[in-house]
Amino acid sequence: MTDNLNITAKPRSKIKDVWDQFKSHKGALLGAIIFFSIVLLVMVGPFIWPFDANQIDIRSRNQGPSLLHPFGTDQLGRDTLARMMAGGRTSIAVGLAAMALSLFFGSFIGVTAGFYKRLDGVLMRFTDLFLSLPLLPLLLVMMLLFREPLSEAYGPERGMFVLIVVSIGITSWMPTARIVRADVLALKEREFVLAAKASGTSDTLIILRHIMPNVLSPIMVSATLGIANGIITESALSFLGLGFPPDFPTWGRLLNDAVDYLQQFPERVFWPGLAISLTVLSINYLGDGLRDALDPRMRKR
């Protein structure tokens, strides 16, 4: 009877362990809740909210907060709350897509460099070279140069989206590659990988089945930081006026527009700025908690 109980009680899944540790980090839990609420709000909000982000109502321009427009309206009478939600959609979408792209490059280069000794030197020098590029100036230059051809090819909004995501993706994969490579180097010498090799498993299968699941935790932590980085970079570009076209709201763009009316309506800079800061802050807390939770040494038994 006792044996039976032990058998049913013993196996604790890794996911449950991680969740238990994650829960104990109050900041991380709060960060996760806030981040997912913001995502939910910007995804579902525009369907519920009666105003459209680009609906111009010149007669009710420059209004303060009211019941009809909780965040007020802008100089063309567009509802700020609707614009905030539309802007958040774009900003978060850019953050997620850029993160996915940079994770793909980063893990690919990291795993390849760690696994194949011949390629290690070349790939790591390549990573170092990328790390010594001046990223913000280069991003600005890329925006300047490729904006028009891409706008013509894919339309102004989608072209800009592709451009921003790709340029953030190819300028932010380096830290991920380094971390993943270090982990793969250590894993490669472990017995289970040697055993797989000895039993004739192909390299691709070893990487997919044995290496990748084990480097998932640093990749997930990089993922959270990658979203934050993507959102901040996109906002910075939009703030400098080199991001999305003017009639297409993103949080950075809204902030940039609000700066022009700083003297008359100083409260306008508050909402987009708060949205960017709150999102990034919650993601960073989420990342912190995730790092602690995924690190078995941190887990209290």
Next chain:
Amino acid sequence: MLTYIARRLLISIPTLIFISLVIFLLLNLAPNDPMAQVPLTVPPEVKQKMREALGLGQPLYVQFLKWLIQLFWIEPQVFIDYMFNTSFSEGKLRVISWQTRSPVMDIIVQRMPQTLWVVGMSYVVGILIAIPIGIYSAYKQYSVFDQVGTFVTMIGYSVPPFFTGVFVIVIFSVQLGWLPSIYDTTHTVVDWETFKIQLKQMVMPVMVLALQTTAMINRFMRATMLDNLNQDYVRTARAKGLSEWTVVMIHVLRNSMIPVITVIALNVPAIFGGAIITEQVFKVNGIGQQLIGAIYANDLPTVQTITFMFAVLIVLFNLLADIIYGILDPRIRYD
């Protein structure tokens, strides 16, 4: 040690060449025409002449080599001429801005002091705030002070400078009217009154940039202090009966400073990048604003040169960080 430095120096040369190649190719392969702004009434043969005057129309590698020679050979000569009143560079073609038709380097030299003044000051202020807070937070881990410090650090880490900058302008310039929102670079300090004005206009840009520096270095300082505080040698020092001050401020701090100093050196270029945005917010006419202006005006030589200078800064400070690390930590040298 010398071979170590020499090896590091040798590595940075191909790095610099690679970076200049990337910048050059990015700018020159992109589909855009510097003559696009010229009115259509200008006849095509005149346009062709203008094109040649700008050095266009030649094969790419010739353009690249010319640019390299201008940057690495002629510009240093100009600098030497300026320093020692010689005339090496007379009649030689320098990198010319398409916007102002004057040498790019001259404009950079004019713009540099403002950037250096604001950026340098903010970096020093940030470090001076971050280090004591980091030490104390680590020493009293999980105390209220530590919790608050970590939270403020997290905010500094997450809130982008284009929001903190605008936010402090709203509070201190628009609402309270205490500080000017625009940085006036023509202002000169001659007496106490003008010094006060200078101080007032510097507070906001410096503090906005310093918040980021503080956040980054404080995080790092706390982490390395925590690593070191749990080491065996700390227990030994305490067991010997050394005072707590000596243990923490001499033994632990000295060991913790090694990685922190490297991080300080490594982040100098990043803070210059941050200055691009801060300069835009406070209208400081520094090098970052020049870059943005040149980008809007399609002034490729200026964009190329400034971007390359940022790259030089990065390589230089990476080198410096490596060397400092080598000097401070003998284990690194023999790697």
